[in-house]
Amino acid sequence: MxxxxxxxxxxxxxxxxxxxxxxxxxxxxxxxxxxxxxxxxxxxxxxxxxxxxxxxxxxxxxxxxxxxxxxxxxxxxxxxxxxxxxxxxxxxxxxxxxxxxxxxxxxxxxxxxxxxxxxxxxxxxxxxxxxxxxxxxxxxxxxxxxxxxxxxxLSDYAMQEKSEVVSMLLREFEEGQADWLWQIDTQRRLKAISPRFAYALGKEPKEIEGKSFLQMISGDGWETGQFPPSLHDLTDKLTRRENFSNLGVRVSIGGEDRWWELSGTPIIDELGNYQGFRGVGSDVTEQRESSEKIEFLARYDTLTQLPNRRMLNEALGEALAHADRWRSRCAFLMIDLDRFKAINDSLGHLVGDRMLGEVAARLESLVGDQEICGRLGGDEFAVVIPDASDNGRVEFLARAIIERLSEPYEIENHVLYVGASVGSAIGPRDGKSVEEMLRNADLALYRAKDRGGGMHREYEPALHANAEERRQLEHALRHALENDEFTLHYQPVVDTRSEDVVSFEALLRWNSAQHGFVSPGKFIPLAEDTRLIVPIGTWVMQEACREAAQSWPEHVKVNVNVSPEQLLEPDFAATVVRALSHSALDPKRLEIEVTESIFMRDASIARQALEQCMALGCSIALDDFGTGYSSLGYLRKLKFSTIKVDRTFVQGAAQHSPESIAIIRAVVAMAESLDMTTTAEGVENEEEAAMIRGMGCTKIQGFHFGRPMPAEDASALFSRRLENQRRERA
Known part of the structure; x- marks a missing residue:
C-alpha cells in the first residue's frame, strides 16, 4: 500500500x-x-x-x-x-x-x-x-x-502454588488417621462429631453426641475428681474462652492413659455471642514417650539407671547455689573402684557391667533422701550432698561407701572383690563452681588412690599445688629429650667371690633447665603415666648399649631397666635390635631388667617381647623379686637369667631378721635349682657383703662397691684396675 x-x-x-x-x-x-x-x-x-x-x-x-x-x-x-x-x-x-x-x-x-x-x-x-x-x-x-x-x-504462579499446598494439606488431613476435628457448645457438650474423633475416643459418633467433652476424656477421674494438671489447664482455657494451640493434655481412653495435643478457638457469631469451641487435635502418645525416653537417656545412665554426669553437674550446681544463698555447705564425693579393670579384662565386660549394676544398687541404699548418687562414667561414681552442715556426714558416708563396696560380689558363680577410693570436696570452701568442685574432688581421689586405695581423702589446697607442679613437670619432661637434659649414671654389679665388676646397671638422671635435678622417684612414674617412658626408654637403651660397646671390657654387661609400657609397644624387639646394631654391642652383654608388674597387664604381649629379646641372645633379670605378688608361676612362664633380691630383705637380714634371712636363702636355693643367678641389692658395708656372700648370692650391688656414677667414672674403674694389676705384676 x-x-x-x-x-x-x-x-x-x-x-x-x-x-x-x-x-x-x-x-x-x-x-x-x-x-x-x-x-x-x-x-x-x-x-x-x-x-x-x-x-x-x-x-x-x-x-x-x-x-x-x-x-x-x-x-x-x-x-x-x-x-x-x-x-x-x-x-x-x-x-x-x-x-x-x-x-x-x-x-x-x-x-x-x-x-x-x-x-x-x-x-x-x-x-x-x-x-x-x-x-x-x-x-x-x-x-x-x-x-x-x-x-x-507471577501472581498466577503464586496462586497456583498456594492452591496446590492447600489441596495437599486437605488431602493429607482427609486421608490421615492422626488428626481430627472437635467442637463443643456453651455447655462443653460435644457436637458435630467427626468419625475420626469418635474413633480416637473409642466410641461411635451417636454414642458421644451431646456428652460432656471433659467427662469423655477424664476417665475414672470424672468420678473421683482427681484430674491431671494438664486437664486443669484445658478447663481454664475453656472457662476464660482463650485461644490455645498445641496444648498437651493427658487423657484416659478406655482405661488407658494417652497424650493428646489440642488446639482450639472460641466460636463467636455475627452478633458477638459466644457459641462454644472448635478446634483440631491429634494423639501424640508415641511422640511423647519418645521424647521422655530421649530426655531420660540424656540425664540417666542406661547401664545403672543412675543419674549421669550431666544430671550430677546440674545437681551440684543447684547445691552450690543453695549453699551460697543460705550460707551453708554442700559436698561432692567422687568414687573410683579399685582393681575393677582386672575383673573386666579377665571375666569380660558382661560380668563387669553386672558388677557396676550391683555397685549402683549398693550406693543407692547408702545415700539419704536429699542426696543424689550417680555414675560419672567407666567405674567412677559420685554423690552430691546438698546439705553438708553436719561435719561428720561426709566422713561417715565415705567410710560407709568404702566398706559396703569392698564386700564380696557374687556374679555368675564368681565371688569377686573390688575396693573403693573416695575423694571429697566441700562447697563453697573448696570451689564455687561445678568445674572447681569436680577438679578438686578428683585431686583428692587421685591422692587416695596414690596412697594405695581403699581410703577417703578430703581436698586440701596443697593438692592443687602438687597438681600444678606435676603439670609443669610434665610439660618440661615432654621437652627433656630434645633439650638433651637426660644423662645416664652407672652402678657397678660385682661378683660375690672375686668382687670384680661383671656389669653396670644404667640409671636415668634428669637435670631440668627449669626445675634443676629431679628425683627419678618423681619423674619416672610421671613418664609412665603419660607414656613418655617409651621414647625415653628407647634413648636409654641406645645410649647404654653405645657406652658399653665403646668404653667397657667385653666381659662386662650393661643392665637396662624396661617399663611395662615399653613392652606393650609392638616394636619393642625392633628397638632392641636397632640399639644393638647401631652400637655393635654383643647381645650377650645386654641384660634387660623387668619387674613383676609386667605380668599384671597383657602378660602374653610382654612375654612374647621378652622371648624375642632372649632369641637375640640377651638375658632377662627379674628385679625387686619378693616385693610384689611374687608368683612362682612367673618363673615357670619365662626363663629368667637373674633374680634380684630387693634391698629391703638385705637390710632386714643385716638387722638379723629371721624372716628376711629365710627369704634370701629360699630365693638363692630356688635360683640355683632353676639355673639362675642371684643379685643382692642395697649392700652398703663389708659386713653386709660378707653376710650375702655366706648366703650364696652370685652377685652384689650397692653403695659398698660403688654409687651410681657418670659414664666417665665407670670407664675409669677399668683403667685404674688395669693400672693396679700392672703394678702388682711389676
Whole structure:
C-alpha cells in the first residue's frame, strides 16, 4: 500500500529496492518468530533475545529509510503516509508484543529516529514533535505492559502454588488417621462429631453426641475428681474462652492413659455471642514417650539407671547455689573402684557391667533422701550432698561407701572383690563452681588412690599445688629429650667371690633447665603415666648399649631397666635390635631388667617381647623379686637369667631378721635349682657383703662397691684396675 502510494513520486529503482529490502526483513523476522514459537514452554537465553531485537530494529530502520526517501523525493503528504503506516506498526507492536519488550522498543526506536530525521529534513517541526512523543509513549507503554504482564504471571504462579499446598494439606488431613476435628457448645457438650474423633475416643459418633467433652476424656477421674494438671489447664482455657494451640493434655481412653495435643478457638457469631469451641487435635502418645525416653537417656545412665554426669553437674550446681544463698555447705564425693579393670579384662565386660549394676544398687541404699548418687562414667561414681552442715556426714558416708563396696560380689558363680577410693570436696570452701568442685574432688581421689586405695581423702589446697607442679613437670619432661637434659649414671654389679665388676646397671638422671635435678622417684612414674617412658626408654637403651660397646671390657654387661609400657609397644624387639646394631654391642652383654608388674597387664604381649629379646641372645633379670605378688608361676612362664633380691630383705637380714634371712636363702636355693643367678641389692658395708656372700648370692650391688656414677667414672674403674694389676705384676 505504501509503495503504490509513493509510485511516481520516488524513482522506481529506489522504491523497488526499498520494497524488496523490507519484504526480506519481514521474512527473516517471521522465521525468527517461528523459531520462538515454544518460548512459553522453555527458558529463553540472552543471545536469542538480542538476535530478535536486532532483527526487529532492522525492520524499523528500513521503514525509516522509506520516510527519508519520501522526504527527499516526494511532498509532505507522501511522507505523512509513510509515517502513518510506520506509527500504526509501532502501536501494534507495543500492544501485541509486550512479552518481547526489548524487540518492541528496538522497533519503536528505529522508526522514531528515522521519522525524526525525515521530519527535520522536510523542516516539519510539528511532525518531528509528534514523532518524538509517539516514540516515547510507545516505549513507556511497552515497559508498563511488560511489567503488568510479568506481575500477573507471577501472581498466577503464586496462586497456583498456594492452591496446590492447600489441596495437599486437605488431602493429607482427609486421608490421615492422626488428626481430627472437635467442637463443643456453651455447655462443653460435644457436637458435630467427626468419625475420626469418635474413633480416637473409642466410641461411635451417636454414642458421644451431646456428652460432656471433659467427662469423655477424664476417665475414672470424672468420678473421683482427681484430674491431671494438664486437664486443669484445658478447663481454664475453656472457662476464660482463650485461644490455645498445641496444648498437651493427658487423657484416659478406655482405661488407658494417652497424650493428646489440642488446639482450639472460641466460636463467636455475627452478633458477638459466644457459641462454644472448635478446634483440631491429634494423639501424640508415641511422640511423647519418645521424647521422655530421649530426655531420660540424656540425664540417666542406661547401664545403672543412675543419674549421669550431666544430671550430677546440674545437681551440684543447684547445691552450690543453695549453699551460697543460705550460707551453708554442700559436698561432692567422687568414687573410683579399685582393681575393677582386672575383673573386666579377665571375666569380660558382661560380668563387669553386672558388677557396676550391683555397685549402683549398693550406693543407692547408702545415700539419704536429699542426696543424689550417680555414675560419672567407666567405674567412677559420685554423690552430691546438698546439705553438708553436719561435719561428720561426709566422713561417715565415705567410710560407709568404702566398706559396703569392698564386700564380696557374687556374679555368675564368681565371688569377686573390688575396693573403693573416695575423694571429697566441700562447697563453697573448696570451689564455687561445678568445674572447681569436680577438679578438686578428683585431686583428692587421685591422692587416695596414690596412697594405695581403699581410703577417703578430703581436698586440701596443697593438692592443687602438687597438681600444678606435676603439670609443669610434665610439660618440661615432654621437652627433656630434645633439650638433651637426660644423662645416664652407672652402678657397678660385682661378683660375690672375686668382687670384680661383671656389669653396670644404667640409671636415668634428669637435670631440668627449669626445675634443676629431679628425683627419678618423681619423674619416672610421671613418664609412665603419660607414656613418655617409651621414647625415653628407647634413648636409654641406645645410649647404654653405645657406652658399653665403646668404653667397657667385653666381659662386662650393661643392665637396662624396661617399663611395662615399653613392652606393650609392638616394636619393642625392633628397638632392641636397632640399639644393638647401631652400637655393635654383643647381645650377650645386654641384660634387660623387668619387674613383676609386667605380668599384671597383657602378660602374653610382654612375654612374647621378652622371648624375642632372649632369641637375640640377651638375658632377662627379674628385679625387686619378693616385693610384689611374687608368683612362682612367673618363673615357670619365662626363663629368667637373674633374680634380684630387693634391698629391703638385705637390710632386714643385716638387722638379723629371721624372716628376711629365710627369704634370701629360699630365693638363692630356688635360683640355683632353676639355673639362675642371684643379685643382692642395697649392700652398703663389708659386713653386709660378707653376710650375702655366706648366703650364696652370685652377685652384689650397692653403695659398698660403688654409687651410681657418670659414664666417665665407670670407664675409669677399668683403667685404674688395669693400672693396679700392672703394678702388682711389676
Amino acid at each position: 505504501v509503495a503504490a502510494t509513493l509510485y511516481g513520486a520516488i524513482p522506481v529503482a529506489l522504491l523497488a529496492a526499498w520494497g524488496i529490502g523490507l519484504l526480506v526483513a519481514v521474512g527473516y523476522s517471521a522465521r525468527a518468530d517461528i523459531r520462538l514459537a515454544d518460548a512459553g514452554n522453555r527458558k529463553i537465553i540472552y543471545s536469542e533475545m538480542k538476535s530478535h531485537a536486532l532483527m526487529t530494529a532492522g525492520k524499523g530502520a528500513l521503514w525509516s529509510v522509506g520516510m527519508i526517501l519520501a522526504a527527499l523525493f516526494a511532498d509532505i503528504g507522501a511522507m505523512g503516509i509513510v509515517w502513518a503506516a510506520a506509527a500504526m506498526l509501532v502501536v501494534g507492536s507495543c500492544a501485541s508484543r509486550f512479552s518481547a519488550p526489548l524487540s518492541s522498543m528496538a522497533f519503536a526506536g528505529a522508526v522514531g529516529i528515522g521519522g525524526l530525521v525525515a521530519s527535520l529534513m522536510a523542516m516539519q517541526w510539528t511532525l518531528a514533535a509528534v514523532v518524538v512523543g509517539t516514540t516515547l509513549l510507545a516505549t513507556f507503554g511497552v515497559v508498563e505492559s511488560a511489567r503488568v504482564a510479568v506481575a500477573a504471571r
